[in-house]
Amino acid sequence: MLLENALIKHPLCQPVAKRYRQWYDFMENNVEYWMADSPWHAKDHAARVLLLALILGHKKGLDDEGMDTLSLAAVFHDSRRVDDWIDKGHGERAAHYYRERCRETNIYIDAHAAFIMHHHDLDDRIGLAEIDRMYAGRTERLALFQIFKDADALDRFRLGDDNLNVSMLRTEEAPTLIEFSKQMLQQSRNELNARSGAVTL
Numbered sequence: 001m002l003l004e005n006a007l008i009k010h011p012l013c014q015p016v017a018k019r020y021r022q023w024y025d026f027m028e029n030n031v032e033y034w035m036a037d038s039p040w041h042a043k044d045h046a047a048r049v050l051l052l053a054l055i056l057g058h059k060k061g062l063d064d065e066g067m068d069t070l071s072l073a074a075v076f077h078d079s080r081r082v083d084d085w086i087d088k089g090h091g092e093r094a095a096h097y098y099r100e101r102c103r104e105t106n107i108y109i110d111a112h113a114a115f116i117m118h119h120h121d122l123d124d125r126i127g128l129a130e131i132d133r134m135y136a137g138r139t140e141r142l143a144l145f146q147i148f149k150d151a152d153a154l155d156r157f158r159l160g161d162d163n164l165n166v167s168m169l170r171t172e173e174a175p176t177l178i179e180f181s182k183q184m185l186q187q188s189r190n191e192l193n194a195r196s197g198a199v200t201l
Contacts, residue, residue: 001025002047006187012180016054019067023050027075030101034080040158041078044188050074052181053151059173066144072098072113073148077120091121112141116148124149124170143171150174154181 001024007013013020024047036042053070062070080093095118102109115134119127127145135141150171156163169175 023071048155056147069113073116146170
């Protein structure tokens, strides 16, 4: 399992380790990625976003429903990418795919998880305006959106050392995970290299 060693060893992971394993297994068994071999947007990225979202959610004191919403958003959010660049609209495609999978398996659709997937690749202002229109006064909806966007942003170090604009992070907890996100990325790369038989220098 990806990031298994990090989960066992790092104290930040302990409160969410069981939930991470459950949702990682769900992704492996139930979510198909169009770009499964992408170096930037495949399941290894989704796994890191999942773990970061769960840690942030735990720090925010989210209930089980909120944690499950974040988890669904994480495991599906990049599943329908067609390229590794901006690919605006892949969030909407992911939300559509998620709803289809729920209907096929007769599973309840988490509307806010679908909302987060749909809007994660768009400017924050669009998502915030829609939250204000659809969920006026529902502060937990805003919190979930911001947590997920920060979790996704914290994994931008995979694109290069200068690819995270810290000033754009939305939650006060996210900056405290910057060093952890770097360590986790390196751990992920080491594990992927070990699986492929590559030599890690």
